[in-house]
Amino acid sequence: MSSMAARIILLNGVGSSGKSSIARELQRITVRPFLHVEMDMFLNMLPNAYQNHPEAFTYETTSDADGFPVVAIKNGPLGDRLMKGMRYSIRAMAEQGLDLIVDDVLLGADDAGNTEYAELLQKFQFHRVGVLASLEVLEERERKRGDRMLGLARWQFDRVHSGMRYDLEVDTSNVSPVECAKMIKQKFQL
DSSP states (O other), X not given: OOSSOOEEEEEEEOTTSSHHHHHHHHXXXXXXXXXXXXXXXXXXXXXXXGXXXXXXXXXXXXXXXXXXXXXXXXXXXXXXXXXXXXXXXXXXXXXXXXXXXXXXXXXXXXXXXXXXXXXXXXXXXXXXXXXXXXXXXXXXXXXXXXXXXXXXXXXXXXXXXXXXXXXXXEETTTSOHHHHHHHHXXXXXX
């Protein structure tokens, strides 16, 4: 194990909230090098046949009371193991003294991943950052990206930050990724 205790910044937010953009800016301005660990990178490890499969993750599109699309995600056993593997990989990297910015979507305080992060990363300098944005901004970004299912942000919106306790919250509705990264750097003296 490295003599320097790893520092881990967990960015938790709805898809399209700006976590990856903040992570890239944070990497640019930190004193020590930080690796960016993206949940999407792990999801993309799945074979194409498992991208919408009951063993991994399924995506069900419905409509809310106002007729807006809502995409609900359900995890299967392979999906659960993949997310657990991601969290254990993060710990393994931290044990090598690597500083990490983790980009994840935890579905509130009751998400098993939230508890698991706390247990796995307790011996490191671990900080949770809530990355927030208004639903209108999230849905506009979701439409513009073109690589997201429309309605995913709407389904995640009330779930992701429910009961979560953060060391810092940033709102990307009105603040740029550069400014968010500066706030994180200052708050945690990175």
